[in-house]
Amino acid sequence: MYREFCFVPIFIICLTTACDRIVDHSIGQQGYKIENGVFKTISGRGMMACWNACLLRSRCASLSYSRETLECSLGRFTNKTYTGSTSDLFSVPDWDATINQGANQPCRSRPCPRSQLCVPLSNGNHTCTIEEAKSVDLTIMLDVSSTTNSTEFQDMIDSLPDVINKLYDVRLAVVFFGDLNPVVKFGLHQYNSTQDQINAIQALVYERKSGSKLAVAIDLVQNDIFNGLAGDRPDVKNVILIMVYPNNVRITDLETAASAARNDGSEIVIVSIDLKSDNGIYVLGLLSSDPINEDLVLAPSFAHLLDMGTEIVDAVMLKLS
Structure with a gap:
């Protein structure tokens, strides 16, 4: 045989x-x-x-x-x-x-x-x-909850220019999340060139918010950014890049929000920072699809983000293939 x-x-x-x-x-x-x-x-x-x-x-x-x-x-x-x-x-x-x-x-x-x-x-x-360069409409969600201090916030900011430079034809939005009132700092339609996007990121200022209600912020992205308006291109993949300290994230409605986003056609990439609790592991499970290794980038600390641009870009690009 x-x-x-x-x-x-x-x-x-x-x-x-x-x-x-x-x-x-x-x-x-x-x-x-x-x-x-x-x-x-x-x-x-x-x-x-x-x-x-x-x-x-x-x-x-x-x-x-x-x-x-x-x-x-x-x-x-x-x-x-x-x-x-x-x-x-x-x-x-x-x-x-x-x-x-x-x-x-x-x-x-x-x-x-x-x-x-x-x-x-x-x-x-x-x-x-x-193998094939593809455009992306990217929303970066930054954790500014009470567990993130100003130095850690700046580490997130400083890691992003490398990510943006390595991607092709990006339209970019940024959202701050923490409490029940996540904030769109700028939308997909506001900055077209890579340098303008980087300048806008570097101009962001830390705003500490109590709590860590990520589900509300994911809903905001789908309703206010990936809604077919204001720069959201119909023929380009939507990707949500979540940079999060997962250990204290509220799990209420989190799986529902992540599933709804995927059902609407968005992909989710999670950059988990300083994972060290069972709650954090559970949160990542609620956010991730199968296989989890294609959704997830693990950063041992906020400072490590500065050297992880290639890994983050790789995870984003997998969602475009």
Whole structure:
């Protein structure tokens, strides 16, 4: 049964013993395909090209391939569903296995951010590149609750220029949240250039608010910013970037607000700062979708934000793919 996988159109380099390992640990599951979580589909390619497409993308956890339609699917998860078709192949690749040792070797360690493509170079090195630049309408929500002091607020502010500079074609809004009265500091329509957006961010002044009622602020974003008006582009993905100290956030209506935002087409990225309580973990669970690792960036402290621009941008860009 396994030997039928070992032919040239599937694997260019395939010794008898290697084929057994490929089938047992990598391809090996005929009659299955990815159940859910497909993030990229490639048509008209061979199995080897499908394998390499997964290898070059750190986000890829599994792949499935149809030998009938020549369609390759790359998945975020390792789940599978039974199809019964002998044309369908499913794989959770083992990049440490001794197969295709010469192919794309620099990318085997999955060195690139999840939103980028690893490109092997002829000198044996690699480079990471954005596969497709996409526009984003971005609302940044800043925690100015009583648990955030002025120094910590400034750390959030100082981390944002790097984030904005690394994104493509951004329309930007900023919201302060804490008590029952979150505030839109500026909207999507107010600043068009990257430098004007950065200047507006750097001009923001700390305003301490009692409480940490995040659900109210998420509702505000959906009603007043991502409403199809005042700079909200209909053909561009809406992303809410929440920078929050989660340990004291009120959980009332939080899951409802986050779910409603997603149902309206918005994506949510959470930058969790100084997570250290069961309540904080619970809050992140209420805010996040599956898989949580694609929604969440963990900052050990406010000061660490200054070095986390690449991670934050990577999380935002995953929402655009």
